[in-house]
Amino acid sequence: MSVDPALSAALADVRKAYRLLWSYQRRLLDTIGLIAGEFPGVSFASWQPMDFYPPARKSVNPADYWASDLLPLMGADFFYLRHGNDRSMAQRGEWMLVINVTSDSGYEVESPEPDPARFEPAEECESSLELYIVKSTGDVPVRWTDGLWDRMEWPDDFPASILMESPALRAFGMKFDIAELGTSDAVIAAVANFKASAAADLQLDFTA
Amino acid sequence: MAFGRFEDLLTATVFERLAYLSGDTLWGIIRDTFAVPACPKERVAKLKAMQFWPMWSAATDTLGKSVEPDVVLQMLIGESRELWTFIIECKLGRSQDLIQLCDEWEAFRYEAAGEYDPHRTMLLALGGLWSDRRLLPALADYSQKRFGKPLFGAAAGWSDLMNAVARASAASSSEARVLVDIRQALELHGHRIASPLRDLAGAARAIGVRAGCFSISQRGVPDEC
Numbered sequence: 001m002s003v004d005p006a007l008s009a010a011l012a013d014v015r016k017a018y019r020l021l022w023s024y025q026r027r028l029l030d031t032i033g034l035i036a037g038e039f040p041g042v043s044f045a046s047w048q049p050m051d052f053y054p055p056a057r058k059s060v061n062p063a064d065y066w067a068s069d070l071l072p073l074m075g076a077d078f079f080y081l082r083h084g085n086d087r088s089m090a091q092r093g094e095w096m097l098v099i100n101v102t103s104d105s106g107y108e109v110e111s112p113e114p115d116p117a118r119f120e121p122a123e124e125c126e127s128s129l130e131l132y133i134v135k136s137t138g139d140v141p142v143r144w145t146d147g148l149w150d151r152m153e154w155p156d157d158f159p160a161s162i163l164m165e166s167p168a169l170r171a172f173g174m175k176f177d178i179a180e181l182g183t184s185d186a187v188i189a190a191v192a193n194f195k196a197s198a199a200a201d202l203q204l205d206f207t208a
Numbered sequence: 209m210a211f212g213r214f215e216d217l218l219t220a221t222v223f224e225r226l227a228y229l230s231g232d233t234l235w236g237i238i239r240d241t242f243a244v245p246a247c248p249k250e251r252v253a254k255l256k257a258m259q260f261w262p263m264w265s266a267a268t269d270t271l272g273k274s275v276e277p278d279v280v281l282q283m284l285i286g287e288s289r290e291l292w293t294f295i296i297e298c299k300l301g302r303s304q305d306l307i308q309l310c311d312e313w314e315a316f317r318y319e320a321a322g323e324y325d326p327h328r329t330m331l332l333a334l335g336g337l338w339s340d341r342r343l344l345p346a347l348a349d350y351s352q353k354r355f356g357k358p359l360f361g362a363a364a365g366w367s368d369l370m371n372a373v374a375r376a377s378a379a380s381s382s383e384a385r386v387l388v389d390i391r392q393a394l395e396l397h398g399h400r401i402a403s404p405l406r407d408l409a410g411a412a413r414a415i416g417v418r419a420g421c422f423s424i425s426q427r428g429v430p431d432e433c
Contacts, residue, residue: 016417023403023411030402037365040303040336083301182406207303 024103025073028178031187032078032099035131038191039097039206042080045087046145050075050100051109066113075102079145090136090144095204098149100130103178127178130158131191133198138168161201172198214397215300215335216278220260221393222369223279223296227258228386230379235283238294240372242332242362250286257282267318275315293320293329299336300397304343304363306350309333313351313359326360333363367402370394374401 036042048054049072056062062070080097081087090096106125108114119125134148142148151167162171174194181187195206226234235253258281265274279296295312297304309331317324337343348358373391378384394400409419 016415019415020412020417023415024405024408027403027405027408027411030400031405034402037367043301178405183404184402 028073028101031181034184034187035099035191036080038188041083042097043083045079045081047076047078050077073101073103074107088143089141090148091141092136092139095133095135096144098132098134102128128175129178129181130173130175131194132171132173133202134169134171135202137170142167159197170202172201215298218300218397219278219298222390225386225390227255229383231255233376233379233383237372237376240375241364241369248285252286254284256284264315264319267315271311271315275311277312290328294332296332296334298334302336304333304336306347309347310351310354329360331359331361335366337363337365366394366399370399370401
């Protein structure tokens with residue numbers, strides 16, 4: 001058995017990549033926590049990978065699924081609800097904060113499982129974070145994630161004001177380049193900007 | 209109710225341990241946490257007293273009720289050992305309340321009588337900061353209207369306290385253990401030292417990945433990383 005020098009070097013790169021991802025994800029999760037902390041009276045409700053399945057449970061063979069299922073922070077949504085709100089069903093007038101992360105805008109989701117080597121060059125892609133306030137406007141309670149969020153029309157342009165009848169919702173969203181969110185001060189300023197715009201657009205009072 | 213229980217538990221856990229530190233270390237942490245110019249700059253300090261939830265009733269006729277601040281910290285600061293009183297109101301999962309803060313100030317004025325010095329008394333709001341970060345200007349406005357002058361106040365989050373504890377230099381190995389204990393208590397309540405994304409480039413270098421390193425490889429240039 002001989003060691004393939006190219007493979008050996010590539011595996012060293014993989015080890016570095018994992019460590020870099022670990023460092024990135026720690027900082028990304030801290031940043032998400034910092035953003036959520038700027039909304040008093042709001043707490044974490046749930047999260048989900050945006051385009052992939054969540055990492056397989058212990059009894060499920062990950063080999064039967066795309067390898068990207070094990071990279072959930074490539075694109076993910078984090079949901080936060082106000083204290084006292086029903087955690088599963090959105091009642092009329094209630095709102096949720098959604099923090100959407102796209103760590104690499106270049107990934108593709110068309111079957112069969114894509115080859116990342118064919119993605120757009122990383123330098124030409126984005127790492128972005130989108131913030132949304134999604135407010136239920138219907139008389140009939142609807143589930144927060146698969147009832148409202150997953151059925152919401154995604155905006156192409158930002159800031160985005162979204163009005164839908166089915167599901168009945170109003171939403172406001174802004175998009176930020178993660179490279180602009182390097183410090184706590186920058187994050188707090190971005191969130192303040194988002195809150196002021198969302199409050200005006202949706203007639204909400206985030207201090208209440 | 210649940211928030212109230214966690215709030216009291218965290219308050220007691222953290223401040224009881226802070227009281228074990230030397231006066232200088234404790235004062236350094238308070239100064240660093242609240243980072244206000246109004247705080248005395250002296251580094252020498254001695255803890256005179258730390259009271260938890262004292263029931264102040266001397267102002268009941270004026271306020272219509274007794275008042276119970278979370279922590280009252282009295283320190284002798286500087287070589288001249290000036291007595292400073294810090295009235296600390298802690299919030300966890302709920303917002304600070306201007307009326308409550310001002311009630312506590314007024315109650316202390318009645319309660320302390322001889323020891324009350326408006327220039328050496330400070331309200332410290334820990335946690336429950338308003339989302340628009342305007343708690344202090346609002347406190348100044350409200351106290352101006354209520355008392356005819358703005359009160360001395362400062363505000364910080366639990367994470368600020370966490371960072372201050374992390375930055376504090378322990379004067380002894382026993383102090384180091386107390387500082388670790390406080391950090392662990394704060395971590396148990398979900399407060400950790402956040403790593404900003406700006407540090408990622410430094411982390412990458414430490415891992416052995418230079419900025420743009422992977423890009424160079426992709427373009428077919430020999431990998432020098």
